[in-house]
Amino acid sequence: MVRRDEIRTNEVGVEMPPATDAGLIYIGRIRTPWTDRLTCPRQGRLDGPLCTIEIFEPWVAALAEIERYERLEVLYWLDKSRRDLVLQSPASDGTVRGTFSLRTPVRPNPIGTSIALLVGVEGNVVKVRGLDCLDGTPLLDLKPDRTLFTPIAPRQPGDDEVGGPG
Numbered sequence: 432m433v434r435r436d437e438i439r440t441n442e443v444g445v446e447m448p449p450a451t452d453a454g455l456i457y458i459g460r461i462r463t464p465w466t467d468r469l470t471c472p473r474q475g476r477l478d479g480p481l482c483t484i485e486i487f488e489p490w491v492a493a494l495a496e497i498e499r500y501e502r503l504e505v506l507y508w509l510d511k512s513r514r515d516l517v518l519q520s521p522a523s524d525g526t527v528r529g530t531f532s533l534r535t536p537v538r539p540n541p542i543g544t545s546i547a548l549l550v551g552v553e554g555n556v557v558k559v560r561g562l563d564c565l566d567g568t569p570l571l572d573l574k575p576d577r578t579l580f581t582p583i584a585p586r587q588p589g590d591d592e593v594g595g596p597g
């Protein structure tokens with residue numbers, strides 16, 4: 432069930448710690464048909480409506496060669512989200528799940544990602560299909576879809592071991 436900013440039965444919020452500055456910058460703005468979270472799709476579809484991504488200067492030059500790729504990963508900042516819930520009730524029925532087991536926009540760092548179909552580039556505007564964010568959502572990054580790349584390094588002994596001190 433799509434949400435705005437309400438707290439639902441059995442959900443748990445925490446006091447937000449002070450922000451650490453990761454140095455993020457908004458490199459553009461996403462234009463979509465959706466102006467309300469309640470009508471915005473939960474996940475984009477590659478046959479969804481045409482959306483445009485406006486890239487700000489000085490980053491327009493960074494679009495060079497992007498048209499080599501048919502699919503892009505789009506990373507954006509879900510700027511209207513609350514960020515303080517650790518347990519959430521997606522169905523609003525009193526049952527709750529941990530935030531990190533969900534793709535909810537409500538998360539401590541509300542980064543959204545979509546795989547989008549690249550339709551074309553005109554100047555500073557990238558046309559895509561496959562997004563699920565509100566009109567005006569700030570853009571964090573564009574990358575070629577990771578599934579178009581294969582690992583360069585051969586498998587190494589120990590690749591299957593669990594990392595970290597143990």
Ligand code: SAM
Nearest residue numbers: 468471472473509510511512536543544564565
């Ligand atoms: N595809 C992304 C992902 O998996 O990381 C986002 C998925 S999230 C479930 C999509 C929902 O986020 C939309 O249905 C809408 O309710 C909400 N949303 C979209 N744009 C937003 C924004 N700018 N701020 C807050 N919430 C937003």
